[in-house]
Amino acid sequence: MTVLIVGLGSIAKKHLSALRKLRPDMLVYALRSSSSSLSFDGVKDIYSWEELVDLNLDFVIISNPTSEHKWAIERLLDLQIPLFIEKPLYHSLAIEDLVHKVERSGQLTYVACNLRFLDCLKFVKEVLSEKKKCLNEVNVYCGSFLPDWRAGVDYRKIYSAISSMGGGVHLDLIHELDYLYWFFGVPRNIHSIFSSRSTLCIDAYDYANYCLEYDSFCANVVLNYYRKDTKRTLELVFEDETWSVDLLTNKIICGDNVVFSSDQVIGDTYLAQMDYVLQLIEERKTVSQNTICDAFNVLKICLTDDTKR
Known part of the structure; x- marks a missing residue:
């Protein structure tokens, strides 16, 4: 099994730790913004989207800053592979058209809300x-x-x-x-x-x-x-x-x-969440308990703005 991580920050390290416990033999790539980025044992760094073509990826973890989620999803849409997207989906509602595109594509999406596993x-x-x-x-x-x-x-x-x-x-x-x-x-x-x-x-x-x-x-x-x-x-x-x-x-x-x-402590939920997602991927499921459409519904609730003070 092969995974790409887009954005190897603090939350991505939690997902990486869960992956290593559940699938020690998984091949992990990380898309890095710079050759000076800190490397991690067992993770192969790549530096351009063009390198993805030959990786034969099973899924992608999108864990870059929230404001960059949209362009990452756009770049990955044509690959038609499962997307594990860190919450929140985006920082504005200007992602609605893309949500519908992803929905129509039929590919598996899961937006990471680990408290569902508490x-x-x-x-x-x-x-x-x-x-x-x-x-x-x-x-x-x-x-x-x-x-x-x-x-x-x-x-x-x-x-x-x-x-x-x-x-x-x-x-x-x-x-x-x-x-x-x-x-x-x-x-x-x-x-x-x-x-x-x-x-x-x-x-x-x-x-x-x-x-x-x-x-x-x-x-x-x-x-x-x-x-x-x-x-x-x-x-x-x-x-x-x-x-x-x-x-x-x-x-x-x-x-x-x-x-x-x-x-159980909240930290344990990252392992339970990843186990759930890996099972979806291995069973070739196309719908998760928290799809990109569900996450967009929650984002609309989140961003409803009656009053700013």
Whole structure:
């Protein structure tokens, strides 16, 4: 099996680690922007698109900066090979025509949202699919401290802090919107507030607040880059009880009772995700659980802009 990685940054290294654990004999190429780029053991560097023709690729991982996803997908479309695209799909909705082209091509696409493989969220998905519990309200919160994301790196110079590169908390933390879409589909109405007023002093949005209206309940979502004590939770207010889901501990609590608990950590989901994708490719499937069309639907939710402050 042969894979090409476009953009060998921090997230690509997680995918590469998962590949090596699952398929140690896989041949890995990386498209590099410069001959001075840092090389990695077991990865063969190439420096032009023209070199792809003779590689006999089984799939491609697109993990370059978000703002460069569109041109990468365009260059790869004619090869008709499966595409593993890092989230978010893009930083604007100007990718719609390309999404339809890819859809018509019939090739396999998967947009990487690894929280779909987190045990507590998989449990919630199963319970909601049974439709035995009626929801009245959903509350989602994800707050962390951007300067702590990459040790020894000036947070103001990474793409997350730069809007023109596809940065911003609403895009970086699109996982929260993705799993709500996975659970409930497209909301009936979307209201949002974005701002960049915190002490981080960055160009990109460091706060996002959404209210997603569904037929019988609303889902409230708060995302930020400036919380020192990291918190990542989901609250499900059912008609008869309330579940508190802690994504960081992989546990669901209802009152004094533990509804669900798992020893899995979020880092483990990258391996589960890659295993899922490799099985799709080896079985020659053409549809994944998160296609480029699904990801575009989530992007439309993400970028709905009621208010900028």
